[in-house]
Amino acid sequence: MTNTETEDKNTKIQKTANTLYDLLDHTDIPFVKDISDFLDNNYGEIGQNRISTPNFSALIVSRFLTNHSVLEMAAQKYGKDLQVIELGAGFTPHYLNIGTEINKYIEVEFEENSKIKEEVTKTLTQNKNIYFVGGDILSLSTWNKIESLIDKNKPVFIFSEGTIAQYFNSEQKEFVASMMKKLMICEGSIFALDDTLRNHPELSDNPIIKEGMGRIVSISGNNIYNKEVTTFKDEFEKWGRLLGTENYSVNYVLSKPEMDFAIESLKLTVCAVDNNKDLSSELIKLSNENKNKRIWK
Numbered sequence: 001m002t003n004t005e006t007e008d009k010n011t012k013i014q015k016t017a018n019t020l021y022d023l024l025d026h027t028d029i030p031f032v033k034d035i036s037d038f039l040d041n042n043y044g045e046i047g048q049n050r051i052s053t054p055n056f057s058a059l060i061v062s063r064f065l066t067n068h069s070v071l072e073m074a075a076q077k078y079g080k081d082l083q084v085i086e087l088g089a090g091f092t093p094h095y096l097n098i099g100t101e102i103n104k105y106i107e108v109e110f111e112e113n114s115k116i117k118e119e120v121t122k123t124l125t126q127n128k129n130i131y132f133v134g135g136d137i138l139s140l141s142t143w144n145k146i147e148s149l150i151d152k153n154k155p156v157f158i159f160s161e162g163t164i165a166q167y168f169n170s171e172q173k174e175f176v177a178s179m180m181k182k183l184m185i186c187e188g189s190i191f192a193l194d195d196t197l198r199n200h201p202e203l204s205d206n207p208i209i210k211e212g213m214g215r216i217v218s219i220s221g222n223n224i225y226n227k228e229v230t231t232f233k234d235e236f237e238k239w240g241r242l243l244g245t246e247n248y249s250v251n252y253v254l255s256k257p258e259m260d261f262a263i264e265s266l267k268l269t270v271c272a273v274d275n276n277k278d279l280s281s282e283l284i285k286l287s288n289e290n291k292n293k294r295i296w297k
């Protein structure tokens, strides 16, 4: 690789690994340091320049902890039947931190990142139930690969931290929803939608939000952050319609106090195949627990 190609690759990894560095700075979540050390040792000191503003790190930490709380709830409930799909997984340590044995875990990412994630994960676990699907989430061939790994008679938990809500336009969201709907057949299947770092009209006048979004938009080079302006309520209702599911809201875990105003307005959207209303009380309990939890250092 030429020097410019190496620099390009490292910049791309840094964008994808932003969560990892915010977790490293502000939490003690296991495996975060191992993964960031691996990236630093193999790809240079890529974590040196943080992408989040100091206040926006709070949103990243809260969204990770909240997605993980719902994932853990599903893992405990469905155990060896649960199949997880993490879309746009980047370098998150969700899989490595699941406390209950599950059926399988599928991480979907662009090929280049997926290979690196597979390499680092294999240095940290001997488990055989983790699969890495390298490919574009917007391509049918990627979904064919995912489908071939899924047993539709067992519950499927899909989540997408910082990817679908932030990167895809309406048409692309409809495509992804149609692909997910084909897999979410079994009672108990869930799609958890993180809807934090996006242009929300409800929050966009706040100077902290303006500053943080401005930085993310300029660094990511992704104009969807700015262009797609919809309210939380519209998105919440839209996903219920697209997937034909019961929809629940789950409170985010609190992190940096200065960002409580935003964390308290944001909710994780949980779309569930829950005809028997079996998940309702567990999600309400979890939501109440999250509201009273703060993790920040």
Ligand SMILES: C[S@@+](CC[C@H](N)C(=O)[O-])C[C@H]1O[C@@H](n2cnc3c(N)ncnc32)[C@H](O)[C@@H]1O
Pocket (backbone or CB within 6 Å): 015, 016, 017, 018, 019, 020, 087, 088, 089, 090, 091, 092, 108, 109, 110, 113, 135, 136, 137, 138, 160, 161, 162, 163, 167
């Ligand atoms: C903002 S990052 C979030 C990464 C990770 N979920 C996290 O929380 O750290 C978005 C991720 O989605 C991936 N991504 C974006 N569009 C994608 C696509 N069309 N197909 C596959 N991966 C995609 C990017 O490579 C990146 O890792």
